[in-house]
Amino acid sequence: MAGRLNVATLPRAFYDRDGRSLAPELLNKLLVHDDPEAGRLAVRIVEVEAYAGAEDAGSHAYRGPTPRTETMFGAPGHLYVYFTYGMHWCANVVAGPRGKASAVLLRGGDPVDGIDAMRDRRPAAKRDRDLCSGPARLAQALGITGAFDGSDLVRGPLRILDDGVAPPVHPEVSTRIGLRTGRGHEHPWRWFVTGDPNVSRARPSQG
Numbered sequence: 001m002a003g004r005l006n007v008a009t010l011p012r013a014f015y016d017r018d019g020r021s022l023a024p025e026l027l028n029k030l031l032v033h034d035d036p037e038a039g040r041l042a043v044r045i046v047e048v049e050a051y052a053g054a055e056d057a058g059s060h061a062y063r064g065p066t067p068r069t070e071t072m073f074g075a076p077g078h079l080y081v082y083f084t085y086g087m088h089w090c091a092n093v094v095a096g097p098r099g100k101a102s103a104v105l106l107r108g109g110d111p112v113d114g115i116d117a118m119r120d121r122r123p124a125a126k127r128d129r130d131l132c133s134g135p136a137r138l139a140q141a142l143g144i145t146g147a148f149d150g151s152d153l154v155r156g157p158l159r160i161l162d163d164g165v166a167p168p169v170h171p172e173v174s175t176r177i178g179l180r181t182g183r184g185h186e187h188p189w190r191w192f193v194t195g196d197p198n199v200s201r202a203r204p205s206q207g
Contacts, residue, residue, distance in 0.1 A: 007163045012154050015076035016096035019050040023104045024191040026093065026160070027167040031109060033142045034157045038117035041142050043109025043132050044165070047192040047199045049176045051092070051184075053101030058176060058184025061101030071150045072101040079158060081139070081149040088136035091144045093153065093160070107135050107177070107190070110198045118142070134200040168193055177202045 010029065015022060032042045051059040053072070060082065061069045071080040076096030080103050081089055095102040109132040111118055118131045118141040125131045132138040139145075144158070151158050171191045177200065179185040192199045 007161050009154060010077075010160045010162055012075070012077040015093065015153070017076075019052060019093075019095040019102035019104045020189055022093070022095045022102075023048045023050040023189065024171050025167055026104060026106075027171055027191060027193055028165040029167075030112065030161040030163055031106065031138075031142070032113075032159050032161055033144070035114075035117070035143050036157075038121075038143060039114055041114035041117060042112040043138065043142065044112055045106060045108075045160075046110050046196040047106075047108030048190070049105040049107055050189040051103050051105065052187075052189075053103075056184050056187070057182065058179045058187070059101065059103070061103075065101070069101065072103050073099055074150070077152065077154050079144075079148055079151040079153055079156075081144060081146055081151075083146060084136070089139040089145050090135040091139050091142075091148070105135055106138055108133050108192065108196075108199050109138050109141075110196060111141070129197040131198075133198045134202070170194075 026045050026048050029045050030042050053059050053061040061072045065073045075098050078094045080092040080094050092103040092105050111131050122131050122141050131141045172194045173188050174190045176190045
């Protein structure tokens, strides 16, 4: 990443669209955390899932705003972070417009910068491809916790950058992972970079 020119933070307008439109455009962008303890950490986003609020039984926002989901109803370009299974944090990009919950779950990333710090945070990872291959792993490797819920991706220490690597013209598409029948399992709203070893290994929902 250090050798690339014209690296730019994505502007807020980039996020001001439905998450299903935003999600595939996030592929190959850089998620960067300027961590005061670990230094710069960066991953190239290789796997995402879209969630569509009131239209989507798989979304946390399906039944309307709650204290937990307030961030999803706010301005686009912020981070929605939630706790799952009583042990893991997961990070989502809030899409627009304000008041209509839509988000993109960051499911997998290719480690680019700060890999030694990621290894320290994920000692169970036997290979670098295991550092960020899954939403909980990605959040742990980058030091993303609930303290970052609502963090501004345009101005904060966590940002998404465009370094000139275009999203794939024809990304792989599948149904989302881990959703039950009747909970939006049928929607083909997961996109990932074909053949990338950092894509999570979980099977898509089959219904």
